[in-house]
Amino acid sequence: MTDALLLLVYILLFPGFFFLFVYALFLSYLDRKIVARMQSRVGPPFYQPFADLIKMLGKEVIDPDGVDRQVFNTIPLVALAAVMTAYLYVPVTGYSPLAFQGDLVVVLYLMAIPTFSLFLLGWLSRNIFSAIGGIRAVTQLFIYEVPFFLALLTPAIMAGTWSISEIVAWQQHNIWLVFLQPIGFIVALIGLQAKLERTPFDIPEAETEIVAGSWTELTGRRLAFMHLTTEISLVVGSALIAALFLGGPMLPWALSPLWLNGVAGFCLFLFKTLAVLLVLSSIKVATGRIRIDQLNEIGWKYIASAAMVQVGIVLVINYLRVIP
């Protein structure tokens, strides 16, 4: 009984959905602030993402002419639900209670849903900008998804498990995977940047070319949910990278009493996700947008082959049993 109650608390309050919302908004604020500071601006106040979200929820919802309302209402919710579910499998305080063999694959699958939602929204919007944005989103998905998957699966091959929490535990006993798989780490960062559609991969929502891409016709609640989805994707993505490559929320040694482990893990989680965010924001500041055909070329020629090489290296290491 208490277990069930604890699980409910875990899912709903902490470190579940409530914390997730707060942290997602906070990361979004931090991202904007970092970018602003690097551009020598002041940047928004801390409550800005929250105010934006509430305002968008309170705005009028406009149905574009000839659009299926039900579907248009549902898609942003599906996207939001997908990333929220994905979050539950990512370890935050040490070990996710919902972890099972193969949750890594589930998370990767769930993380792809927002992109498909954007595609569907773009296509349903009956707006040419949205349609092009949708096509570009999917095209981009085909390019980055393969190297991103490969890069995130190498830790699993290395650790010999398909559960994120167990990969974290493996790193606790051995060594952070970023040292063993630097190529995979970089590919994963680039893939995440592309997945989150941030510069230089903001091709699907290139403002100067196609206004706001798939987002163009979204208003009110739908816009709010899609914004929240990207913000949560940022949390899940950085948490995933932190867990798979940076040792996740676990200290290399155990502390007593047990709850202290959880606290330390949580602090590590915050610290590591913030570090990943800083890297992602720096990439965003330091680059311009590339063209989709250029991304295509770079993606398949270099990023995908780098991921392949990483897989090969991992297989060799495993075969030679360099690490027990």
Added chain:
Amino acid sequence: MIGPITLDFVKEKIQDIGTAEQVRSNRIRITTTPGHIRDAIKSVQELLSCDRLLTISAADNGKTLELIYHLTGPHRMIISLALELPRDAPEAPTTSDILPPSGIYERQIHDLFGILFQGRSDLKKIILNEDWPENEYPLRKDWTPAPDTFYGGIKGEKV
């Protein structure tokens, strides 16, 4: 590359096309006719090595409409080819095939002065809005907006 362009040199080259006069230290104005303008431009391009069109100016002097083609070249001398067109049926041959940049100027002049360029099939509106009535050319001297005509904007509300 030819030497410095002088009035005499120009006169010698274009004697059968029109009359030339020096209007500024760096500008020679040649008065010609609509029938000669294509030949004039070709010979100015070839004989006087004018490789760029500055602009085509149009003006309404009250009696006739004028077109003035300003060309220049590496010698920095501006050759202006002027021609006059009757007000009631202003027509001139197009020069967009021998001078590609003139295409856009011709469309503009057609909109504002109503000069028809023979040989152009795509003289659709470029500078006036799509609701602008036909046969009203705002830059002609005798044009004033008619009080009851709808010129565009929003119907039903008189501003």
Added chain:
Amino acid sequence: MAVPSAGVSQRLVNWARLKSPWVTLFNSGGCNACDIEVIACLMPRFDIERFGILVKGSPRHADIMIVTGHVTLKQASRLRRVWEQIPEPKYVIALGACGASGGVFHGLYHSVNSVDSVIPVDAFAVGCPPRPDEIINAVVTCLNLLKEDIAHGGKEWRQTNGIKNIKNTNEIREATL
């Protein structure tokens, strides 16, 4: 419509509206001086993001429309169409002398003179062009207006009191149809 004794959620939304005004820019045929001054507001010197103001490309995402310049004949219908695309509650700022009266272009043959002859305008910013700080001030004026509108429960009070020259939005919508 919100009443002064609104619930917590309504008060939260009202607060958020004041804190997160998103702006869309529409050049209705002016000389683009106002546009570059609006863009200058985004820049490190003025940085309107610190007030939560973002400039959005899509009118669907905007709360405030900034109209720059007098309205040319061709832009009049486009201006109204874009204005109709903005979800409620929406506010309109007309920038500069041209936005208010046509300015130096008043009475030219290809112009309908002022923005408020096409769409209802909530705030005017003076200047040719207004300085970026004046543009920010115009946005703040709009927000104050929004605050009063919330207190009065809608925009209608302004017509009866004659405080601002606001035309009935429904009337204008009907005229277009």
Added chain:
Amino acid sequence: MPEVIVPIGPHHPALKEPVNFKVIADGEKIIRLDLDLSYSHRGIEKAAEQRDFIRVLPLLERVCGICSHSHTTVFAKGIEELMQLEIPLRAQYVRTIIAELERMHSHLLWLGVAAHEIGFNTLFMWTWRDREAVQDTLEEMSGNRVHYGMNEVGGVRRDLTPEQVNAALARLPQLEERVKKYIDMVNNQKTLLVRFRGIGKLSKEEALKYGAVGPTARASGVDYDARRDDPYLVYADIPWNVVTDTNGDVYGRTRVRIGELMESIRIVRFCLENLPEGQIRVNAPKTAPKGEILSRYEAPRGELVHFIRTNGTDKVERVDIRTPTLANWTSVAMCLVNQNLADIPVIVAAIDPCLSCTSRIAVVDNHTRRAGVITLDELRKRSRARFQRLE
């Protein structure tokens, strides 16, 4: 393939002056460009015929918000020549200083806009931050940030005080340093190179044939600059160079503009340091004698031409304004052919067009004339085709 209409950029936060153009495309490749200028047509040329010389200058200043000084200078210069009026040297120097400051602010603005077109917002922010230094100088000198109102027929309206001169001189070294940084960035920053190199290529012959002007032409190696070819103000007496480049693409245009920034800094510094004493205006007669003049001026975007005709009254009979953007359209239309659709914004921005924030680019497919939204099947086909091309 059904017709695809992509009006790129309603409420474009980057481009100025309303112009609409349709791109006729065959799938992903562009075939030709169709232009519509009516969005911002105001009828200034007609209004100019009805206002006297004093009242026409503020009107012409508002032809364009960025090259406002260019339009008044070119007009005042033409009218003064018709009146056979010699304006004082100090006034000419002041006009030159404002003109070059305007060029600096315009080129910095352009660099930012070009960076914004490719989503490089950091450079956008930085250039506009540095542009504020130029704006401050202009505001100190003229009292306004954008429309300076410095010109009148017969001279300039405001004199420069020694404090203004010193303040302006003090700002130049830092600006110069920043511009050098941008030169470095443009030559080395990867995303800039990837998006600028080889895009919108225009050979020297094409640039001449299609009548390109200004930095667009000079980037293709066409050595035309009205400041040197038809000297006005004090350009004949001060040291400066015409900047040209041989790349002919967006990268070349960027290099020309940054080079011109350095030249402008040099000219402004020279003029401020050698500002002659004396009157700033002479009394101009109310009327101009009958005559016509072609007044040329090198505006930041290229050569600006006013064809002015007077008839002995205090009003012009005709003023025909040919803006550099109009002259450059033909060449843009040519260099967009066979380019990728995604490169449209940057190529169009590369001539620094005065566009506005209204619907701009419409893509119309050449094969069928049917208008409409892409269907799902079509979309599938397209993305499949796209995907096949990827493999």
